[in-house]
Amino acid sequence: MRNSAGVLGTLVLAGVLAAGTTGCSSGDGVDDSGGSAGSGLTRALSTLPxxxxxxxxxxxxxxxxxKLYAKDRKQYMVLSGYGIQERTQLGYTGxxxxxxxxxxxxxxxxxLMVGDGSSLLSxxxxxxxxxxxxxxHGYTAAEGDGGVSLRKSGSVAVDVSDTVRVTHRSKSPKLPLTAPDRTPADDKAYTAVSACMGDVYEATFYGKRKQGGGVVLSGIGGRLAGDGTSSEKLCAxxxxxxxxxxxxxxxxxxTGPGKAYAGTKxxxxxxxxxxVTMSWKNSRESSHRPMANNQTFTLLHALIR
Incomplete structure (x- = not known):
């Protein structure tokens, strides 16, 4: 996935949100329907600290x-773990x-997967x-704040309630079972990039930083058109x-001749x-599958040059 632990987790994009307005223009040859930031994505961001x-x-x-993976396993193969770490592991071990x-x-x-492998499932x-x-598996259970806490020395910590399951890794923010007072959904940069991506079924944000730079926050999201075709949109x-x-x-x-994104506006x-935006149609080609690492590496490097 685009945020899998390791290399992609380090490809954060730097910047400071300058005063002024932001705009998002389409005209990139891909269906730009799909609404504002008031979508499932924003609701999900509202569960994070x-x-x-x-x-x-x-x-x-x-x-x-x-549904997409069941429809076309080759095109949507990267989605097969559904962002559930334990399912991804079982894909290798049965x-x-x-x-x-x-x-x-x-x-x-x-x-939701955050940072170095922490996750929140709703x-x-x-x-x-x-x-x-x-x-x-050797975990010890105890009643926690709003749910059950499960702990095992040397293993990922897990908390679960009737509606939320979270895992914690030491290098990532601790994720709560209940929505915190302040969330990324309250951040103007996240609001702008979420609204630009529109109504998405998957998305990755590459981290906001404070030390200055040309890009404040970048994201790539997958959208479905009315005819069921899938596209990706990058918003920086x-x-x-x-x-x-x-x-x-x-x-x-x-986007020049011979490049994976040749002809993309x-x-x-x-x-x-x-x-800054660009969109492209997904296909069964390895370089144009949703959330494929080899699809987005070149774009991320371009953004941090």
Whole structure:
């Protein structure tokens, strides 16, 4: 996935949100329907602490991902884990998610992965089933703040309630079972990039930083058109118009003849801190599958040059 632990987690994009307006212009040859930031993505971001906004965040609408993967496994193969770490692991080792961990991917509505492998799953969970399954793995269960805490020395910490299951890794922000007071959804940069991406079934944000730079926050989101075709949209919020032009120039180098994004239009929006955008159709080709690492590496490098 685009935020898998390791290299991609370090590809954060730097910047300071300058004063002024932002704009998002379409005209890139891909269906730009799909609404504002008042979508499942924003609701999901509202479950995370504000500190998560400095990390790479990946969001997946799990029921939609399950349907797409069932429809075309080759095109949507990267979605097969649905953002559920335990399911991804079972893909290599076999076994039952329900038997091993006390829940199934059908119990999950949305998944969020944050930073170095922490995750937050929203849905409906049988806390007793999770407790029983995880105690078989050597975890010790205790009543926690709003749910059950499961701990095992040297292993990832897990908390679960009737509606949320979170895992914690030491290098990532601690994720809560209940919505915090301040979240990335309250951040103007996240609001702008979310609205630009529109109604998405999967998205990755590459982390907001404070040390200055041309790109404040960048994200890539997957959208579905009315005919069921899938596309990706990149939205990069910049700190100035000059920074936007530099960013667009770097991205356009990846759209020339022979490049994976040949012929793709890069657009600079309106305002003093414009959004730079580009969109492309997904296909069964390895370089154009949703959330494929080899699809987005070149774009991320272009944005941080």
């Amino acid at each position: 504000a500190s998560a906004g400095d990390e790479t965040i990946t969001y997946i609408d799990v029921p939609t991902a399950r 076994g039952s998610l329900k038997d091993g961990w006390g829940f199934d991917d059908k119990d999950v509505d949305t998944s 849905g409906k969970f049988d806390t007793e089933a999770v407790r029983r399954a995880m105690t078989k 919020l910049t700190s100035s118009r000059n920074a936007a032009e530099r960013t667009a120039k770097a991205l356009r180098k990846e 890069v657009t600079v929006g309106e305002g003093d801190t414009p959004l």
